[in-house]
Amino acid sequence: MASSTFPTTRPPFYRDTRVIAVILQLIFLIALLLTGWFLYSNMVARLAASNTAAGGALSWAFLNQTAGFGISEGPAFRPDESYGRAFLVGVANTLRVGVVGIVLATLLGLFAGIARVSTNWLLNRLAAVYVEIFRSTPLLVQLLFWYVGVIAALPSIQDAAELGNLGYLTNRGIHLTWVFITETGRLWLAWLLAGFVVGLGVSWLRRRHLERNGLPGSAALPGVLVFLALAILGYIVADRIASLPAATTYELRRGDRGTLFEDVNRNGVYEPGVDRALAYVPITLFDQQGQVVASGITESDGTFRFINLPAEAVRLEWETPAPLAVSEPQLQGFNFRGGLSLTPEFAALLIALVVYTGAFVAEIVRAGISAVNKGQWEASRALGLNTGQTLRLIVLPQALRVIIPPLTSQYLNLVKNSSLAIAVGYPDLFNVSRTIVNQTGAEVQVILMVMATYLSFSLITSLFMNWYNKRIALVER
Amino acid sequence: MTTEIRSTTWVNTNHPAPAQKPPVTEVGAIGWLRANLFSSIGNTILTLITAVALYFIVTGLVRWVLGAFWQPVWENRKLFAVGLYPIAQMWQPAAALLMVSALFGLSAGRWGSIMRNLGVGLAALLLLFAVIPIGVQAQLVMAAGLGLLLIGYVAGARVPIASRWLALAWVVSMPITFILLAGGVNLPGLGIRWQFAPFVEVNLWGGLMLTMLLAVVGIALSFPIGVLLALGRRSKLPIIKWFCIGYIELIRGVPLITLLFMGMTMLPLFLPSGWGNPSLLVRAMTAITLFSAAYLAENVRGGLQAIPKGQYEAADALGLSAFDSLRFIILPQALTKVIPAIVGQFIGLFKDTSLASLVGLLELVAVGKAVIQQPEWLGTPGGIAREVYVFIAVVFFVFSYGMSFASRKLESKLGFGKRQ
Numbered sequence: 001m002a003s004s005t006f007p008t009t010r011p012p013f014y015r016d017t018r019v020i021a022v023i024l025q026l027i028f029l030i031a032l033l034l035t036g037w038f039l040y041s042n043m044v045a046r047l048a049a050s051n052t053a054a055g056g057a058l059s060w061a062f063l064n065q066t067a068g069f070g071i072s073e074g075p076a077f078r079p080d081e082s083y084g085r086a087f088l089v090g091v092a093n094t095l096r097v098g099v100v101g102i103v104l105a106t107l108l109g110l111f112a113g114i115a116r117v118s119t120n121w122l123l124n125r126l127a128a129v130y131v132e133i134f135r136s137t138p139l140l141v142q143l144l145f146w147y148v149g150v151i152a153a154l155p156s157i158q159d160a161a162e163l164g165n166l167g168y169l170t171n172r173g174i175h176l177t178w179v180f181i182t183e184t185g186r187l188w189l190a191w192l193l194a195g196f197v198v199g200l201g202v203s204w205l206r207r208r209h210l211e212r213n214g215l216p217g218s219a220a221l222p223g224v225l226v227f228l229a230l231a232i233l234g235y236i237v238a239d240r241i242a243s244l245p246a247a248t249t250y251e252l253r254r255g256d257r258g259t260l261f262e263d264v265n266r267n268g269v270y271e272p273g274v275d276r277a278l279a280y281v282p283i284t285l286f287d288q289q290g291q292v293v294a295s296g297i298t299e300s301d302g303t304f305r306f307i308n309l310p311a312e313a314v315r316l317e318w319e320t321p322a323p324l325a326v327s328e329p330q331l332q333g334f335n336f337r338g339g340l341s342l343t344p345e346f347a348a349l350l351i352a353l354v355v356y357t358g359a360f361v362a363e364i365v366r367a368g369i370s371a372v373n374k375g376q377w378e379a380s381r382a383l384g385l386n387t388g389q390t391l392r393l394i395v396l397p398q399a400l401r402v403i404i405p406p407l408t409s410q411y412l413n414l415v416k417n418s419s420l421a422i423a424v425g426y427p428d429l430f431n432v433s434r435t436i437v438n439q440t441g442a443e444v445q446v447i448l449m450v451m452a453t454y455l456s457f458s459l460i461t462s463l464f465m466n467w468y469n470k471r472i473a474l475v476e477r
Numbered sequence: 478m479t480t481e482i483r484s485t486t487w488v489n490t491n492h493p494a495p496a497q498k499p500p501v502t503e504v505g506a507i508g509w510l511r512a513n514l515f516s517s518i519g520n521t522i523l524t525l526i527t528a529v530a531l532y533f534i535v536t537g538l539v540r541w542v543l544g545a546f547w548q549p550v551w552e553n554r555k556l557f558a559v560g561l562y563p564i565a566q567m568w569q570p571a572a573a574l575l576m577v578s579a580l581f582g583l584s585a586g587r588w589g590s591i592m593r594n595l596g597v598g599l600a601a602l603l604l605l606f607a608v609i610p611i612g613v614q615a616q617l618v619m620a621a622g623l624g625l626l627l628i629g630y631v632a633g634a635r636v637p638i639a640s641r642w643l644a645l646a647w648v649v650s651m652p653i654t655f656i657l658l659a660g661g662v663n664l665p666g667l668g669i670r671w672q673f674a675p676f677v678e679v680n681l682w683g684g685l686m687l688t689m690l691l692a693v694v695g696i697a698l699s700f701p702i703g704v705l706l707a708l709g710r711r712s713k714l715p716i717i718k719w720f721c722i723g724y725i726e727l728i729r730g731v732p733l734i735t736l737l738f739m740g741m742t743m744l745p746l747f748l749p750s751g752w753g754n755p756s757l758l759v760r761a762m763t764a765i766t767l768f769s770a771a772y773l774a775e776n777v778r779g780g781l782q783a784i785p786k787g788q789y790e791a792a793d794a795l796g797l798s799a800f801d802s803l804r805f806i807i808l809p810q811a812l813t814k815v816i817p818a819i820v821g822q823f824i825g826l827f828k829d830t831s832l833a834s835l836v837g838l839l840e841l842v843a844v845g846k847a848v849i850q851q852p853e854w855l856g857t858p859g860g861i862a863r864e865v866y867v868f869i870a871v872v873f874f875v876f877s878y879g880m881s882f883a884s885r886k887l888e889s890k891l892g893f894g895k896r897q
Contacts, residue, residue: 025716032720039747046746120520121513122527136824136877137870138831140842145870148849149863416732423835430735443742451731458730 043444062440063087069435071427073343083436087446090432091453097346097428098415101353105414106407108354109361116366127362134359139417142356147348147424157335167329167339174347175329178340180300182280184242188323191234199227218392238323248278248318255312256285257305260298277302278318280325285313297325299338307332345426349418357414361407368403369395401472408465415457429453546854549861550868553848554611557872560683560839566660566674570686571618573654578603578622580643580650582629587638591816594883600626602875651697654690658682679758683839685872687758691830691840695765696773696823702766703773704812708803710774711781721774728771733764734832740764741836761833769826776818780811820884824877831873845869 013019063084071077074093077086115127134142152171155161160168160175167176181189203223210217245262251270252258260283262276270277279302284295293313294306306313329339342350372395380390421428433450437443501507514524550557559570578599585596600623607619633643656662659679661672682690709721728736740763745754755763784807792802834843845865848854854861 021714025714028714028720029716042749043743043746045750049750118523119513119516120523120527122524122531126527126531132878133874136828136874136881138828138842138873140831140834141845141866141870141873144842144846145863145866148860149866153859153863419732419734420832422734430732434738437742443746447735447739447743450735451727454732454735455727455730458726 058445062442086432090429093427094418094429097349097418101350101414102411104354105357105361108358110365112362113365117369131359131362134356139356140420143352143420146351151344151348173344174342175336176340177328180280180325180327182321182325183278184238184321185323187242188234188238192231195227195230199223202226235323243320250316256309259303261302281321282319284317286315287311288314345424348424349421349426353414360410364403364406368399371402372398408461412461545864549848549854556844558684559686561681569657573657575622575625579625579629582626583633586630586633587643591883591887594886598879679756684844685841687840688830692827694762695769695826698766699769699773702770704777706774707777725771725774733768733829736764736768737836757837761838772822776815780815783814784810817884824880841869
């Protein structure tokens with residue numbers, strides 16, 4: 001049999017790595033559970049000793065209680081609604097500043113990143129200075145600078161700084177001329193969606209055709225053309241056939257103001273929540289003699305208000321609006337009406353996030369473009385591809401592989417950084433959650449909700465990233 | 478067609494023309510301008526547009542800096558430096574600064590590389606503040622710090638101090654700094670109470686000093702936790718692995734500010750009732766440390782992944798235990814590789830400490846807010862917010878950019894990112 005020099009007895013069980021692994025993990029688990037139990041029991045004891053409404057046990061009943069505070073912007077929120085809905089409004093506000101910020105930061109970062117690889121020395125240096133300054137200073141300082149140092153120092157509403165026809169800058173907010181989708185625009189949106197789906201289908205078919213037959217050419221172009229054609233057709237159709245609801249009526253008060261709405265329950269009175277306000281509808285006001293006294297369009301909440309009318313209006317006529325309406329901000333009394341209004345808080349937070357994140361995006365774009373070997377360009381030209389094809393088929397796919405992963409993590413950072421809103425009072429998810437905590441004392445529950453929300457943003461993004469990474473991963477032998 | 482050479486000693490009498498100078502449009506200043514600014518029509522237009530924009534930016538900036546009202550910043554320089562720390566006891570932070578300067582000098586001389594780059598930066602700052610008339614005593618302290626740094630550098634380069642002793646000195650310097658600043662040790666829970674000067678409550682610490690403390694303590698304390706988490710995440714033991722993954726992803730998924738508020742309100746909840754409430758500074762430091770550890774773990778994991786498998790196998794073949802192989806083979810290599818990443822993280826943390834102002838710590842940004850609200854500047858037309866925030870931004874910029882510059886020089890010198 002086997003040589004007798006080998007020990008025939010098995011080593012003792014405690015030298016067996018498999019046993020050690022199990023024992024180690026058991027010890028770890030027990031230590032973890034003990035620590036967790038220690039912390040939890042301390043917490044329960046302390047909560048029971050304190051007089052907070054939450055009491056010892058973690059109760060979630062506060063979510064249905066009346067909040068009693070208003071939220072200055074975002075989706076409409078009344079103080080008689082619940083804490084749970086207040087939290088959702090905060091989430092919506094976080095997403096609002098997050099999505100707009102991501103789009104603008106990408107554009108700024110793309111521009112600065114391309115400038116960073118430009119052969120033009122001056123532009124290159126200017127972009128480098130921008131990147132270094134804004135990467136090397138804290139976002140909070142930048143945010144406070146924009147909010148207190150810049151926006152608060154803008155002229156007051158009465159002397160608003162005019163940006164041509166584009167809008168006004170004031171220390172109470174930024175008011176921009178904006179294009180809005182009107183009532184009839186809903187039909188157009190349906191056409192747009194259909195156009196998008198059909199366009200995708202067309203380019204998918206086209207790509208399959210091109211690949212099967214080994215033909216050169218763009219698969220995206222026909223899809224885009226189909227989409228544009230349907231969009232234009234849809235606009236014309238919506239403009240011609242769509243109309244306002246049959247139950248459209250209005251309230252006119254004091255001869256110069258009122259609301260245009262769809263009277264859902266047909267009682268002639270506007271009831272928010274039941275009736276539907278009609279936004280961006282062209283209206284004309286007439287006086288007793290049937291003379292036109294004013295004309296304009298209703299606002300986002302269906303209201304209208306005119307000042308200094310020559311006579312009291314008694315009657316109103318409305319027209320069916322085009323799918324898109326342009327609304328310009330107009331100074332009425334002590335504030336601007338119409339257009340798109342950004343509060344100072346939103347504007348400061350947005351500017352700070354965009355400028356800060358843009359600097360990081362610029363570095364990512366620069367790294368991505370530099371990562372594509374010069375030989376790739378030359379090889380592509382040698383194969384007879386033109387500049388556009390080289391960019392589309394050779395350079396971009398390789399650069400994007402380098403750019404996309406860090407870019408997504410920057411997007412996540414932007415969303416997380418938007419929690420600095422609390423420093424300027426923008427009612428984002430975190431800020432609203434602090435208000436809820438201050439009123440209910442439900443510290444632990446609300447912190448858990450906040451963390452779960454941010455984590456779900458991260459998780460959704462990582463899932464998307466994993467899918468995307470798999471799609472674009474280098475197929476190796 | 479043959480060329481007939483009549484003589485065997487043929488000499489070309491047509492000497493080639495002497496080399497001409499390259500055209501002025503190709504070399505020198507003009508050549509550089511043509512290549513970098515005016516290489517094409519499009520480029521020329523771009524240059525002109527950029528130049529015009531730059532002209533307006535620079536002149537506007539210069540005009541603003543010259544016309545701005547810097548008096549509030551200047552008069553509050555002590556507040557910006559150390560917060561509400563009592564003037565009579567300023568020798569304590571000064572002593573801490575001197576100790577750190579000397580340690581920096583020794584390390585720069587002994588280790589070189591990034592420590593030398595950072596030491597040069599520190600020396601430049603000390604020199605600057607020794608020259609600017611910020612106050613005779615403070616200037617003397619700065620000059621002494623500069624002197625200690627230089628002496629330390631020479632000593633570190635000449636005397637062969639063991640690296641581990643120097644590292645130990647750094648580790649010990651941190652509690653010493655705390656004791657120096659606090660004026661003693663006061664731990665009622667352990668029954669320790671010893672002082673060499675009147676106690677200075679931590680809520681009086683502030684300014685740049687507090688910003689620095691938060692960042693340094695955050696990185697230093699998170700270092701061991703981060704290394705353990707990184708090792709745990711690569712462990713083959715599923716429970717440990719999934720705990721580490723869960724911790725890292727949880728912390729990285731939420732903003733620092735949620736952790737800071739959580740530390741403020743929930744940390745006391747987690748302690749037994751008899752322990753009382755830890756100070757704001759301790760709560761903030763706990764939150765920052767737990768936050769930083771997750772990011773540090775990911776950096777260290779990057780270093781661990783960069784170690785070739787052969788290193789592990791070689792350690793096994795030598796018969797090293799798992800612990801010894803980590804200690805002598807894997808970690809030294811992995812940690813050297815991630816120095817630039819850790820410097821980057823330190824810079825990030827340094828900037829992030831500004832969030833501590835939102836939970837009531839009097840660090841740089843909070844001092845700025847307090848200065849803006851001082852009654853004597855309330856009547857200033859336009860307010861003083863811009864001056865104050867620009868000043869704070871400049872302070873952060875000098876440190877962040879200086880550190881990233883030092884780190885980048887190290888990376889290019891060591892060729893990080895290239896395969897060795």
